Amino acid sequence: MSLLESSYKNVPTGIRKLLYVNWAIVLLTIAIACAGFLMLYSVAGGSVEPWLDPQLNRFGFGLFLMIAIGMVPIWFWRNVSAVGYIISLLLLVAVELFGEVRMGAQRWINLGFMVLQPSELAKITLVMFLAAYYDWLPLAKRSRPLWIAIPLAAVLVPTFLVFKQPDLGTALLLAVGGGTIIWLAGVHWAYFAVVVSAGIGTIWAVFESKGTSWQLLKDYQYDRINIFLDPSQDPLGAGYHITQAKIALGSGGVTGRGFMQGTQSGLDFLPEAHTDFIFTTLAEEFGFIGATTLLALYLLLIGFCFASALQNRDRFSSLLTLGISMTFFLYFAVNMAMVMGLAPVVGVPLPLVSYGGSAMLVLMVGFGLVQSAHIHRPR
Template sequence: MSYLEYSVKTVPAGLRKLLYLNWPLALLLTAVAGFGFLMLYSVAGGSFTPWAAPQMKRFALGMVVMVMVGMVPIWFWRNMAGVAYLGSLLLLIFVDLFGAVGMGAQRWIDLGFMRLQPSELSKITLVMLLAAYYDWLPLKRVSRPVWVMIPVFLILLPTALVLKQPDLGTSLLLVFAGAAMMFFAGVHWGYFAAVIAMGVGLITAVFQSRGTGWQMLKDYQYRRIDTFLDPSSDPLGAGYHITQSKIALGSGGWAGRGFMQGTQSRLNFLPEKHTDFIFTTLAEEFGFLGAFSLLTLYLLIIVFCISSAMSNKDRFSSLLTLGIAVTFFLFFAVNMSMVMGLAPVVGVPLPLVSYGGSAMLVLLAAFGLVQSAHIHKPR
């Protein structure tokens, strides 16, 4: 035993867990949040209110939550997966019955000091339950039809409740994250091929149902699709958001216009500049270099999560870490694609950068699970 190993083993157990914390991951999360604080300060015209200051407080609270979750043994979270999933379902049902309405959608529970969005919580609890399910299920049964249908049902149940709010973006994230978990667990590729074929048929049905009595999407969701396919068809109406977003992205150039010098955001041409479209503000003010720097930080977070998962011999911990990494990837990939016109506008925030309480706290709690898996892995 080396002197370093002996020194670590002589440290009290609680403090030893802090030493085992994935500190590079924590620093990367802080760096990404720093981009968010900077941009929220900018879009408020050089003021910490009304967005930057509350975001900083939420991040500080979220980091405390992350460490606290990380200190709890991973076996506890494995045992709590079913309870967490059921709790998120009950919250989604509560939202459907009594939730607060905003911008035409019923997605929030008003707690007074903040608005809780249960659909954000469901993304993580779904990953937890699927990781626990495949940890329990013997490998030889993973691809058998009866054992494949169970996780499919577990995925579709919260997806249907979220889609009813309506929240198409989060519904798609739930489906993709659930499918990724099944893939990581070793489900045969033939099932995914069949789902892709059915997806093509479903997309065809969605377009065919427009304007009929069995229309499958809301009118505003069809307008988003139209805007995605041809933003110039209605530049002052449904295509306004993406048109202004592209102008902001293009005007940033290589190095940007400079901090707090973005015309699209400063003159309020850019919609939702502090939430869904905050990446375009960053790209306008700091250009390609700033946008690439943020993307690099995001990818490094994914790399650290994958590295932790691959080195973990516990199946639940490994699947959980990979699932959270995929969910995090989907967050920023969908948001960036959305504001660049590569995907329809579906209202997905940029993780740790966009203004919002529920998304940030839930995401940092999820990284607390990653920390728990890392701290308590067999050594």
């Protein structure tokens, strides 16, 4: 316990919890979100409508959620982790049966008070469930086949349901995020060697199945792979998105064209400039300096989460914090790689920056769990 923390002993519990909040994480989430607010204002041509105003309201509510969730003891979240996971699975099944179709995909469900994308919620509840499972499981049983089957099924079931929507990007994030927790829990490396081999075999099967009766991906997903490998095949069709994104990234130079001076987004050459491709808007207007500054903020946020996890002597809290950090990392790493042409376009938003309700609120809930683990760690 630090000298500063020891001075909090006589402070009332509620106020003491606020003093224990990891304010660095709070300030970094605000800084990153502000970058998104600027970009949404710019993309709308200097207007708070239609994107900035609702985004501000969502972030304000998300910030309240983060602090409120952080005030709840971490043992409560450990105890309800299985319930949360089951609810997210039921919501994914409900999407399959009653979900709304947008842009050719069935990913959303109308709850009345909001339209939710359950696949976003599943990213957090999966991490919670796996962290609670390995907190409960004796260390000696971590690598035994029977006890590996349970977390493996827990990862594969939501991954399959999301893949069917179809949402390849989120399905990959679920699989990698879940696998990361299993690895962090200390499962033997031989299992991961089998998974890597199976992954290579799956990639082979994906390409071999194209044009057959057992084709594994949708036609548009094969188009994304082909365009990723060579965007010049169809620069005005399937390759249009990534071609325009690269033009925006390159035209920004070192310092950028200036706020609201981007031609790619301003003249509507850049598709989905307010969601998946918002990073290219920022890079065009603020250049290499602006892009690397945002990346530095992301890495700082991950660094503070990792530091909090290392300070925690509770296994559930440490695994939960590391798992949410890795989920957050995958969000921005995949999005940035996607818009730079280093990965296929898979429709992953830029966290806290892209326009959208479900992704932002779920991430703020995730950081609320990180705060709960930090506030209630043994001192």
